[in-house]
Amino acid sequence: MTELAAVIDISAELQMVDRAVLERFESRSVLLNAASQYLLRSGGKRMRASLTLLAARLLSAGGKQPDLGRMLNIATAIEMIHAASLVHDDLVDDADVRRGRPTVHNKWGGNVALMVGDYLFALAAEQMAAASDPRIIKSFARGVVRICEAELSPVTDVVPLECALDQYFAKIGGKTAALFECAAESGMIVGGGDDEQVMVARQFGYEIGLAFQIIDDILDFTGDEHTLGKPAGHDLQEGTITLPVIYAVEMGAGDIVREAAQAIEPGPELVAAAVAEVRRICATKRAFTEAERLVHAAIERLSIFPDSPAKDGLVELAELVLRRKM
């Protein structure tokens, strides 16, 4: 996130968020503290916290700054919910590795992963309570509900196209975009936005959240184990159908792609061949174009807000989503 410093410097606040997410652990359970710290120290770009901090400042150009404590509470809560959903997501997927390191359930077992997630949800609820606005708590609760729904709503097949796309966007809308939506929405609420401004912030968050996940899904085809922390084609291996695969089939890719997508447990050769075919037919480029479209639509929405460093920061953040390589 250092690129953001060029237009607006929120690094001090982000450090405060980092400290807050690590210092909130005051549990009497050694295991809970250790596993939570491990989880929250394992990197992450604090994209969601940045979104909150910038959205909160959108209306304060030249005027009163929003309350720092409330902004930090929400940004911290967002990062905790994000971490909680990752640890439960890894448990559902039985993933061994995240960002190149062993997952919590791989290291400490499923029960610790289960409780660490619940614990972080509860800590996040406490943080939000301190923000003292029922709209914010409602926003987060709906966000978590949508994450849960998405977790249980797979993309069932690559065809028919309309159905596959509907399922895909419903899935990533919950899995990823819902929390970006909350981050932007709750930031704008703290920043004193009216109903329309809050709605626009939410849509901005939603669209860059979708783009963020599309890029993630593209990187699973174009990246390698070094940058991804897991081998390319991991999603296909796990039976997860993403946008590049859906587009590849629609663009007339070889049967191998459909075969890999429909297989119960595709072997590594089948996956490697399907990954190569998805790349060959440039389905990842088409997916990238869709992500670009979403980012531009999101930036367009910001026109209702006065020009400010925070607005420039949000534009930068949106463009960063497209540039990320891991």
Next chain:
Amino acid sequence: MTELAAVIDISAELQMVDRAVLERFESRSVLLNAASQYLLRSGGKRMRASLTLLAARLLSAGGKQPDLGRMLNIATAIEMIHAASLVHDDLVDDADVRRGRPTVHNKWGGNVALMVGDYLFALAAEQMAAASDPRIIKSFARGVVRICEAELSPVTDVVPLECALDQYFAKIGGKTAALFECAAESGMIVGGGDDEQVMVARQFGYEIGLAFQIIDDILDFTGDEHTLGKPAGHDLQEGTITLPVIYAVEMGAGDIVREAAQAIEPGPELVAAAVAEVRRICATKRAFTEAERLVHAAIERLSIFPDSPAKDGLVELAELVLRRKM
């Protein structure tokens, strides 16, 4: 809970809570709705909701009644958190059966159980947000944190006595009493109590919560498959050390009890022999005496409140805890 009707009739409100917990499910995920409804329909005595509804009325004798909507929001949230913690607890314990019916993860798999729990936590947070009091949300968040801590804090051995008792009360204090505490505390907050009254309500909830769990642990020795929905000695079988076992060892029970408590996977014969020995030496009676002591201490605390049907109801509720047979 029908016995309560003699002193104060909260059956209409409890029916509203029942409806609310079943009607809040408006998820687009068929699985989430089905599993949540299954979970919340599977009985339960709504003890925690009753505690909230009665505590909320403790100060309203002859005066203004607390807001019905806010009381119901909190009572509903409490029951949702209770259900969420049960479904995650069953997942941690890999329990096949609860109240004589297959558990959610047994019926739909671990991933559904994981998400149903998260979903219910989120719905509960939303309910609480509607109650619009940060103290209440804080109370619930601390409650969930303590449930998580307790889930990962086993009683490691039956000796030394002091250590075993400390571990046992820490465990059940989180596992069960924390939510009773929240229920009473948040009811009192809605009822307009001052800081001291809120504290007393919390302690009342804590003590009857401890007693509730002790009785539960006694029933695991004195009940049978018909009343428990699981065979007697189930806790020992699962490696869970409870108060009757700790007392039995301290009262000089045969080595068989200690052996069963320390075994990694005790066989059914060993468990049956240990259960018989715990009964023979009357360790369950001693545990019952401890539960009685806690209930009487809890009732004693109510003396700071004016006499009222709600107070009589809480006394009844506390005594019911000692009388329950399943």
